[in-house]
Amino acid sequence: MLDYIVVGFGISGLSFVEQLESNNKSYKVYEDASQKSSRVAGGIFNPVVLKRFTMAWQASEQIDTAISLYKNVEAKLHEPLISELPVLRRFNAVEEQNNWFEACDKPILCKFLSSELIRNTNAALDIPFQYGKVNYTGKIELNTMLSSYEKRLKEHDFLLNESFEYDKLIIEEECIRYKGVQSKHIVFAEGFGVKNNPFFNDLPLYGNKGEYIIIKSEALKLQETIKSSIFIIPLGDDLYKVGATYNNQDKSPEVTVTAREELQKKLEKFLKVPYEVVDQVAGIRPTVKDRRPLIGTHTRYANMHILNGMGSRGILLAPTMAKELYNHIEKGISLDKEIDCKRYESLR
Secondary structure (H helix, E strand, C coil): CEEEEEECCCHHHHHHHHHHHHCCCCEEEECCCCCCHHHHCCCEECCEECCCCEECCCHHHHHHHHHHHHHHHHHHHCCCCEEECCEEEECCCHHHHHHHHHHHCCCCCCCCECCCCECCCCCCECCCCCEEEECCCEEECHHHHHHHHHHHHHHCCCEECCCCCHHHEEECCCCEEECCEEEEEEEECCHHHHHHCCCCCCCCECCEEEEEEEEECCCCCCCCEEECCCEEEEEECCEEEEECCCECCCCCCCCCHHHHHHHHHHHCCCECCCCEEEEEEEEEECCECCCCCEEEECCCCCCEEEEECCCCCHHHHHHHHHHHHHHHHHHCCCCCCCCEHHHHHHHC
16 A cells, blocks of 8 residues: 555645655655646746745745755756756836835845845846845756656656546545555645646635746846846746736636737836747646645545645745645644635635
8 A cells, every 4th residue: 555646746746745755655646747837937936025025925934945855856866956046126216226125124034135236237138226136046947857757756657647537536534545556645736737626626726827938039148037027037048938927817728929918018128139939838826815825634534635725936835835734644733724724614
């Protein structure tokens, strides 16, 4: 009998598998590639909400756990996955500079925001009011990480690339049975795909579609991530990822002309050199109304669990949330009420 079945292999699924491996637990993963949110994300880890100059929820505690996990994965896969990459916030007015300095004085933020403004030296960009620099930022090669990890799982026969058939699941008090596989527990880490899951689809996970364009510009020569109304993220070889959009109405997986035009309009407000759009990607972020993850155990089935709701901050959130869920299942440690899916029990 296995210890765990894990359904879904984005950032959350990978983070939970890392918990299982570090604790010598047996498992099998089911992944059908239907959800693209983890793979199309920008890959930037950044502890600060740069729209309002506030700390992301519990980010100062989460960042060490996240970096430790990604470095461990990097060593395991023998792939360069994590790199330091400065994030520079473009100011639109002197008032924003003043708000930045106020934020720098706050104890929770002073470690993460540099109080020395940076002058723009890149003629390709219109930066009239200088930059603010965020500390402790970087980039994870998400596509490479997920693809390489999947390859490793396949080599060990730990992964099945197929859709999960919920009606084939048999739930018993002592074990979970699924198509000839027996397991002590099952964890659903499906992202927006949870909307198709009859055991958890009543939870208020709404989804928010995000789209990026990939541009090529030989004249841009950018070595940092720039944040204005959008991010410009350098990918190498004169390629840049630009985005993202936020759309809580459209839940289709396809890219849209509307999103591309929106991103180009925002980009062209401060990019002054030629570029071409060479690609466009889209994914549905697993967002929750109260902006907190959905973690925990099913109200009826003690061996069925969920790890979801990371929204747009899965890179920092998922490693900590996976650890919280593992400790909840294996050690009986109570989950914080803010993240426990039981906070929505009245809806069920």
